Amino acid sequence: xxxxxxxxxxxxxxxxxxxxxxxxxxxxxxxxxxxxxxxxxxxxxxxxxxxxxxxxxxxxxxxxxxxxxxxxxxxxxxxxxxxxxxxxxxxxxxxxxxxxxxxxxxxxxxxxxxxxxxxxxxxxxxxxxxxxxxxxxxxxxxxxxxxxxxxxxxxxxxxxxxxxxxxxxxxxxxxxxxxxxxxxxxxxxxxxxxxxxxxxxxxxxxxxxxxxxxxxxxxxxxxxxxxxxxxxxxxxxxxxxxxxxxxxxxxxxxxxxxxxxxxxxxxxxxxxxxxxxxxxxxxxxxxxxxxxxxxxxxxxxxxxxxxxxxxxxxxxxxxxxxxxxxxxxxxxxxxxxxxxxxxxxxxxxxxxxxxxxxxxxxxxxxxxxxxxxxxxxxxxxxxxxxxxxxxxxxxxxxxxxxxxxxxxxxxxxxxxxxxxxxxxxxxxxxxxxxxxxxxxxxxxxxxxxxx
Ligand code: PLP
Numbered sequence: 448x449x450x451x452x453x454x455x456x457x458x459x460x461x462x463x464x465x466x467x468x469x470x471x472x473x474x475x476x477x478x479x480x481x482x483x484x485x486x487x488x489x490x491x492x493x494x495x496x497x498x499x500x501x502x503x504x505x506x507x508x509x510x511x512x513x514x515x516x517x518x519x520x521x522x523x524x525x526x527x528x529x530x531x532x533x534x535x536x537x538x539x540x541x542x543x544x545x546x547x548x549x550x551x552x553x554x555x556x557x558x559x560x561x562x563x564x565x566x567x568x569x570x571x572x573x574x575x576x577x578x579x580x581x582x583x584x585x586x587x588x589x590x591x592x593x594x595x596x597x598x599x600x601x602x603x604x605x606x607x608x609x610x611x612x613x614x615x616x617x618x619x620x621x622x623x624x625x626x627x628x629x630x631x632x633x634x635x636x637x638x639x640x641x642x643x644x645x646x647x648x649x650x651x652x653x654x655x656x657x658x659x660x661x662x663x664x665x666x667x668x669x670x671x672x673x674x675x676x677x678x679x680x681x682x683x684x685x686x687x688x689x690x691x692x693x694x695x696x697x698x699x700x701x702x703x704x705x706x707x708x709x710x711x712x713x714x715x716x717x718x719x720x721x722x723x724x725x726x727x728x729x730x731x732x733x734x735x736x737x738x739x740x741x742x743x744x745x746x747x748x749x750x751x752x753x754x755x756x757x758x759x760x761x762x763x764x765x766x767x768x769x770x771x772x773x774x775x776x777x778x779x780x781x782x783x784x785x786x787x788x789x790x791x792x793x794x795x796x797x798x799x800x801x802x803x804x805x806x807x808x809x810x811x812x813x814x815x816x817x818x819x820x821x822x823x824x825x826x827x828x829x830x831x832x833x834x835x836x837x838x839x840x841x842x843x844x845x846x847x848x849x850x851x852x853x854x855x856x857x858x859x860x861x862x863x864x865x866x867x868x869x870x871x872x873x874x875x876x877x878x879x880x881x882x883x884x885x886x887x888x889x890x891x892x893x894x895x896x897x898x
Contacts, residue, residue, distance in 0.1 A: 448482040448492060455480050455492035470605065484511030487870045487877050489857075497852065498881045500869050501859035505668065505700050505816075506726035508772075509781075510870040515771045516732050523767035532559075532760035539761035542769040546728075546739060549709040552718030556745040558753075559737040559761035563699035563725035564592025566736040567662065569755050570721045571596050571614075573738065574660035574693035576754075577747050582653060583614075583660045584646075584692075586622040588670040591662065591697055600662055603670055604835045620649045622663065623676050626809040626820060627828060635676035643682035655690035660721075665711035668700035669861055672818035674811050680717040687720070693744070694719040699736065703727030704776065704871050706814035707786035714813065720744060727871075729768035734759075785871050788878055789814040793867055796882050806831060806892035817867040819885075821847070821892050830863035831892055843895050850888035856881045858888070 448454055458480040468476055483490045487510050490496050502508060509516060523538060530536050543557040558573075560566045571583050585591065587602040598606055599613035606613065621629040623642040630641035650658060661683060667673035687694040696719035701711040704727060708714050712722070721744065725736030759765075776782065789812070797810045797817055808822035821831035821844070832844050844860050851858040859866035869881060 449490065449494035451482075451492060455482075458492070486510040486512070487873045496855055497857040498855060498869070498877055498884075499857050500851075500867055500881050500885070501857055502868050502870050503731065504726070505705070505859070505866075505868045506731040508704055508727040508871045509730045509775055510872045513730065513771075513775065513872070515775050516730065516768045519767040519771035520732060520764050523763050527763055529759075530763055531758065532756060536761065536763055536766075538763050538766040538770055542766040542773075543761075545770065545773045546724075546737075550722060550739045551710060551712055553742040554718070554720075554722060554739045555742055556740040557737050558740060558755075559735065559766070560725075560757060561734045561759055561762075562592070562736040563697075563723065564594040564597040564736075565757065566699065566723035566725055566738050567591045567597045567600060567695075567697060568594050570695045570723050570738045571600070571660060571662065572755055573721060573740065573744055573748075573753070574695060576751070577744050578659045578691060578693060580657055580659040581616045582618055582658045583616055583662055583695075584618050584620055584649060584653070584658060585662045586664075586667070587619050588622065588624065588673065589664055589667055589697075590669045591664075592699075616659075618649065618653055620646055622667065622673065623679050624671070624673055625676060626811075636678065639676040639679040639682065642676075642679060643686070646683070647686055650686060650690055650692070655692070658690065658692050660693040660695050661687055662695040662697060664697045664700065665715070666701045666706060666813070666816065668816075671820070671861075671864060672812045672816055672866060674813060675715065680712065680715045684717050684719070693721060695721045695723065697723050699723055699725045701816065703772070704781050704785055704814070705816045705868070706812075707782055707789055708814075709782070727772075729765055729772050732768045733762060733765035735762065735765035735769060779872075781871050785814045788873070788875060789817075792875060792878055793817055793882070796879075796886075797867070800886065800889060804886075804889045804893055804896075806889060806896040812867070815867070815869055815871055815873070819865045819867075819889075821863050821865065821889075821896075823896050825896075831895055832863050834862060836862065843892060847888050847891050850891050851884050854884035854887060856884035858885070 482492045547555045585600040589602040591597045591600040596614040598609045599617040602619050623638045625635050625638045632638040702724040720741045722739040800807045806821045809820040823829045848860045
């Protein structure tokens with residue numbers, strides 16, 4: 448398809464004429480037509496290659512066109528392309544069993560959904576029914592999806608326009624964020640402790656008898672790769688136990704290997720009551736998400752009907768790709784690969800930029816999930832662009848992103864941050880090449896920063 452000008456023009460014309468895009472003013476966007484993808488790279492119609500440092504929407508954990516996933520979907524399509532959820536099905540059951548085998552604690556049952564938003568939606572519904580309470584607490588600086596309850600849970604500007612219609616039972620609180628502490632703390636430990644005190648105050652003032660759940664990203668994703676400081680998640684678990692609140696871990700972005708563990712909670716030794724997942728479960732080859740449920744909550748529904756369902760819950764094509772994902776992870780040592788590249792290549796390289804780039808204010812992350820927080824002033828932490836910047840205000844970040852793309856690397860940028868989130872199958876050479884492109888692009892940001 449490379450160089451096929453007519454084909455590219457048709458793609459552009461159909462897209463601009465008829466595709467209504469997410470989160471966009473339709474006349475202000477110009478989506479890049481993509482001709483092909485393989486592994487960690489995709490190509491436009493001119494044959495320009497982009498190394499994907501964003502794994503599409505941080506879902507393409509096993510890269511494009513992974514032969515095992517493609518084969519699994521093809522074989523399943525040839526055998527039984529679909530079957531409704533109230534019937535038992537081999538791949539659906541096998542995937543649920545495999546997820547339960549790697550899930551922490553007694554999380555042994557899986558309710559399948561089509562993606563992450565409806566996973567959170569259904570997790571909240573379970574928590575409400577189980578506790579007989581209605582409020583749910585979630586963090587400012589979070590994203591939980593685009594359905595009614597999920598967008599209400601979201602703690603970023605994507606909620607604002609949707610607020611009047613969204614779930615009224617959600618209350619937001621501040622999570623830990625040592626670099627921009629709400630709690631004037633001067634160490635990660637103090638940040639964790641003060642953030643927990645704040646959370647307990649919110650619980651007290653909202654009324655523990657009204658709170659069904661606390662739903663949080665284990666490592667906050669799009670809103671900044673906010674790694675929880677030592678003790679924080681344990682403290683959340685304790686508060687949930689103390690007040691009879693269901694702990695829901697949103698692992699839509701970080702589950703299935705992103706930080707080098709099956710689930711990010713594994714890195715912190717914490718067992719939630721419900722885990723929501725999507726994205727990496729099958730790299731998004733066919734839409735799939737779900738809720739992993741503790742025995743206590745699952746057994747509550749032994750004699751109480753769970754009122755929720757989806758036509759495509761546990762779709763066989765999606766589940767076949769999920770089973771293949773487990774086989775690839777185990778055979779190819781994906782978790783080990785992620786931990787190795789994260790600790791040996793990404794962490795030292797990014798930390799090195801603190802010394803060489805005046806625009807790099809903070810570096811944080813784990814595995815293949817990292818953020819660089821770009822600032823104009825390292826003393827005051829003034830961000831390179833304002834919170835929620837658009838238009839001319841966002842120009843410096845757009846220039847950094849353009850420099851990456853010109854160097855053949857597709858970056859993940861959000862507000863004043865660049866993230867490093869490549870496919871988990873990326874090779875060391877590819878990873879170093881992408882980091883070199885980020886390194887060079889940061890000189891663009893440095894021009895705005897006082898040394
Ligand atoms: N939760 C988190 C942490 C996410 O990052 C996302 C998507 O980016 C979602 C939920 C929503 O998932 P989906 O877009 O599949 O509905």
